[in-house]
Amino acid sequence: MTRKQRRLTLICGALAVLAIAAGLVLNALRDSIVFFSTPSMVAEKHIGPGKRFRLGGLVQPGSLKRGENLAVSFSVADGSATLPVAYTGILPDLFREGQGVVAEGALDASGTFRADNVLAKHDETYMPKEVADALKKQGHWKDDYGAKPSASAAPQPAQGTMR
Amino acid sequence: MIAEAGHYALVLALGLALIQSTVPLLGARWRDAALMNVARSTALAQLLFVAMSFIALVTLHVTSDFSVVNVYENSHSLKPLIYKITGVWGNHEGSMLLWVSILALFGGLVAAFGNNLPLSLRAHVLAVQAWVAGAFYLFILMTSNPFLRIANPPIEGRDLNPILQDIGLAVHPPMLYLGYVGFSISFSFAVAALLEGRIDAAWARWVRPWTLMAWIFLTLGIAMGSYWAYYELGWGGWWFWDPVENASLMPWLAGTALLHSALVMEKRNALKVWTILLSILTFSLSLLGTFLVRSGVLTSVHAFATDPARGVFILLILCVFIGGSLSLFAWRASALKQGGLFAPISREGALVLNNLFLTVACATVLTGTLYPMAYEVLSSDKISVGAPFFQLTFGPVFVALLLAVPFGPLLAWKRGDLLGATQRLLAAGIAALIAIALVWAWTYGGATLAPLAIGLAVFVVMGALCDVAERIGLFRMPLSISLRRARGLPRAAWGTMFAHAGLGIALIGIVCETTGNTEYIGAMRPGDVVPIAGYQLKLDGLTPRPGPNFSETIAQFIVKRDGATVSTMTPSKRSFATRGMSTTEAALLTRGASQLYISLGDATADGAIAVRIYHKPLVLLIWWGPVLMAFGGLLSLSDRRLRVGAPKPAKAPRALQPAE
Numbered sequence: 001m002t003r004k005q006r007r008l009t010l011i012c013g014a015l016a017v018l019a020i021a022a023g024l025v026l027n028a029l030r031d032s033i034v035f036f037s038t039p040s041m042v043a044e045k046h047i048g049p050g051k052r053f054r055l056g057g058l059v060q061p062g063s064l065k066r067g068e069n070l071a072v073s074f075s076v077a078d079g080s081a082t083l084p085v086a087y088t089g090i091l092p093d094l095f096r097e098g099q100g101v102v103a104e105g106a107l108d109a110s111g112t113f114r115a116d117n118v119l120a121k122h123d124e125t126y127m128p129k130e131v132a133d134a135l136k137k138q139g140h141w142k143d144d145y146g147a148k149p150s151a152s153a154a155p156q157p158a159q160g161t162m163r
Numbered sequence: 164m165i166a167e168a169g170h171y172a173l174v175l176a177l178g179l180a181l182i183q184s185t186v187p188l189l190g191a192r193w194r195d196a197a198l199m200n201v202a203r204s205t206a207l208a209q210l211l212f213v214a215m216s217f218i219a220l221v222t223l224h225v226t227s228d229f230s231v232v233n234v235y236e237n238s239h240s241l242k243p244l245i246y247k248i249t250g251v252w253g254n255h256e257g258s259m260l261l262w263v264s265i266l267a268l269f270g271g272l273v274a275a276f277g278n279n280l281p282l283s284l285r286a287h288v289l290a291v292q293a294w295v296a297g298a299f300y301l302f303i304l305m306t307s308n309p310f311l312r313i314a315n316p317p318i319e320g321r322d323l324n325p326i327l328q329d330i331g332l333a334v335h336p337p338m339l340y341l342g343y344v345g346f347s348i349s350f351s352f353a354v355a356a357l358l359e360g361r362i363d364a365a366w367a368r369w370v371r372p373w374t375l376m377a378w379i380f381l382t383l384g385i386a387m388g389s390y391w392a393y394y395e396l397g398w399g400g401w402w403f404w405d406p407v408e409n410a411s412l413m414p415w416l417a418g419t420a421l422l423h424s425a426l427v428m429e430k431r432n433a434l435k436v437w438t439i440l441l442s443i444l445t446f447s448l449s450l451l452g453t454f455l456v457r458s459g460v461l462t463s464v465h466a467f468a469t470d471p472a473r474g475v476f477i478l479l480i481l482c483v484f485i486g487g488s489l490s491l492f493a494w495r496a497s498a499l500k501q502g503g504l505f506a507p508i509s510r511e512g513a514l515v516l517n518n519l520f521l522t523v524a525c526a527t528v529l530t531g532t533l534y535p536m537a538y539e540v541l542s543s544d545k546i547s548v549g550a551p552f553f554q555l556t557f558g559p560v561f562v563a564l565l566l567a568v569p570f571g572p573l574l575a576w577k578r579g580d581l582l583g584a585t586q587r588l589l590a591a592g593i594a595a596l597i598a599i600a601l602v603w604a605w606t607y608g609g610a611t612l613a614p615l616a617i618g619l620a621v622f623v624v625m626g627a628l629c630d631v632a633e634r635i636g637l638f639r640m641p642l643s644i645s646l647r648r649a650r651g652l653p654r655a656a657w658g659t660m661f662a663h664a665g666l667g668i669a670l671i672g673i674v675c676e677t678t679g680n681t682e683y684i685g686a687m688r689p690g691d692v693v694p695i696a697g698y699q700l701k702l703d704g705l706t707p708r709p710g711p712n713f714s715e716t717i718a719q720f721i722v723k724r725d726g727a728t729v730s731t732m733t734p735s736k737r738s739f740a741t742r743g744m745s746t747t748e749a750a751l752l753t754r755g756a757s758q759l760y761i762s763l764g765d766a767t768a769d770g771a772i773a774v775r776i777y778h779k780p781l782v783l784l785i786w787w788g789p790v791l792m793a794f795g796g797l798l799s800l801s802d803r804r805l806r807v808g809a810p811k812p813a814k815a816p817r818a819l820q821p822a823e
Binding site: 021027 | 504549555775
């Protein structure tokens with residue numbers, strides 16, 4: 001083989017692999033991305049039952065109820081709408097009423113959000129970024145939600161997941 | 164006083180970096196050896212001053228000087244000494260200081276041990292190194308000064324985020340940074356080569372040990388971070404495809420590709436331009452990782468503080484260095500002559516394939532990491548790209564790579580014999596088929612992909628062993644000759660075996676953990692017994708206990724198997740008063756390579772406590788694999804060929820390297 005042919009083989013091989021990878025990526029992007037919504041966005045967009053999304057907002061004070069076998073239910077509010085959430089399992093260490101939360105799951109037929117994943121925060125000053133942005137956009141942001149006790153460098157946040 | 168001294172030392176280091184970034188280049192241009200040698204002294208002095216600055220910050224933390232903002236916000240006088248020290252880099256400012264300290268360390272190492280480098284190459288390398296260092300000193304001094312004082316010093320600090328109060332913080336960030344920043348050396352070498360317009364096999368010989376060293380640390384750093392997440396976050400996951408993890412995985416993938424392509428360049432003087440490009444890309448990805456983690460575009464346990472000014476500054480550094488080096492590449496790369504010729508089926512060809520798969524895998528991770536940000540900017544909808552995306556994209560590409568791994572080392576340079584290699588891999592193939600059959604029979608009705616994946620892993624491990632067995636003539640020759648050959652085999656060959664086998668070992672761990680995991684989640688009262696994977700776990704009782712800066716509730720579990728007590732496990736729940744936070748300390752019981760894992764949830768009103776118990780079969784292999792890889796890297800690093808140093812290039816004309 002001449003140098004040219006060899007180079008051509010190489011380039012064709014590389015392009016083939018790249019094309020396959022691009023196909024995989026496009027396919028995966030179509031199926032496996034998850035959108036973020038707040039309760040009022042859920043109402044506006046009429047998200048159907050069974051479609052997975054991430055729900056973010058504040059845990060409505062007084063809404064947390066614990067049932068049998070680690071079943072919990074609480075409501076997520078964003079100032080203009082609330083959505084009931086049902087979850088079975090252990091809640092994150094810093095899950096608190098009145099604070100931000102992000103849960104992943106889908107609506108069921110009765111309009112309850114069945115979460116299979118509640119994202120934990122790892123810091124007491126933490127407000128999930130998505131929730132903070134969404135609340136600001138809707139004008140329900142109060143400065144003390146994200147207020148940090150001092151200057152700038154309070155270690156921030158973390159999301160870990162919890163099943 | 165100490166804070167001011169530390170601050171001043173950092174300013175001096177910046178001054179030295181400015182000298183180092185210009186004077187040696189002028190020296191190289193004017194062929195003035197004295198000016199070129201300035202780089203050496205400034206690099207060493209820079210290391211000295213940065214080290215002083217770093218030690219100053221450590222001292223402030225250890226002595227709990229709360230008049231310094233950084234100490235006040237991240238320390239507490241009751242915190243154990245080890246966390247006072249590690250807390251230095253458990254925050255944004257301190258971790259940036261650690262970053263530049265390591266950068267200066269590498270610069271100093273090149274200056275100290277680079278005596279065999281041609282003078283002008285060393286001058287160029289150190290100058291480029293100083294550009295990077297200078298940019299980051301400026302960043303620290305302008306946006307993240309760790310030595311700021313508070314006017315009215317408080318008496319007590321705010322304590323370090325409890326999640327970070329763990330031995331993991333002592334190991335994971337320094338290791339990871341040694342890896343990230345270590346790639347700056349290959350970057351500097353690449354840019355120096357472009358500036359000089361000269362590159363040859365000797366260049367690759369100089370670059371490879373540095374790349375290898377960075378790669379070893381990055382491998383260990385990632386593995387350590389993964390294990391830390393596994394035991395600290397309390398739900399037994401070890402990899403989340405979190406953007407921050409991806410940020411460390413991308414330089415690792417590119418760095419692995421670089422190691423292999425530098426090999427081709429060193430041995431065959433081919434793939435030069437590509438190797439240069441990879442060196443640039445690898446460090447660019449390290450910078451991108453720093454940007455993602457430090458700028459606050461992401462929320463994660465790693466992003467300590469969000470301050471828009473910092474994000475913009477790092478973005479600027481990112482653009483200048485990535486854009487600048489890539490433009491330089493586009494401008495100068497054509498001046499580097501193409502090297503050796505090889506057939507598609509050959510060792511070189513296999514290494515090209517390796518590079519292709521690794522870079523494509525890296526590109527899929529990059530897409531998945533940046534896509535949500537791009538999407539948000541374009542449509543203002545927020546999305547998240549999680550594990551399913553990476554399983555669908557990164558997965559297949561990596562499987563293809565793993566299938567090819569055993570073939571590579573068996574092919575000859577220049578022109579290989581694929582049929583012959585296949586024959587020599589027959590034993591590995593048979594072992595893989597047997598493994599598939601066994602696992603399939605054993606887990607009948609379970610996941611269909613698991614046996615195949617285990618088969619692939621066995622193929623990779625056995626393939627690595629086959630290669631060495633073939634080289635030392637095991638079973639073909641008398642044992643004594645084989646042993647003698649084994650001793651004579653270059654350490655790099657052993658290194659390859661361990662590194663490749665480590666890949667397979669890690670895969671076995673990953674497959675077993677994901678498919679063979681058993682879990683129990685529920686509420687338990689003292690006296691309750693839970694059976695899991697052949698063990699009986701009895702909750703004996705809950706006891707409170709005070710700690711230095713926290714109070715904890717310990718649950719005592721008695722682990723029995725077939726009626727005999729195996730051990731006790733004591734997971735706990737700690738609550739830290741200063742920050743009003745609680746953490747879950749999981750209890751781990753190691754049995755061979757498998758582990759039992761217990762973490763606690765909330766106590767319920769009626770005296771029960773929520774628990775999460777896992778049995779994870781062979782889970783430790785996930786981290787033994789990378790450790791084995793790093794060990795392989797270490798063996799390769801100690802190879803005679805790299806120790807005796809690079810051959811002097813023949814007295815070639817100073818201009819461009821002649822074509823072959």
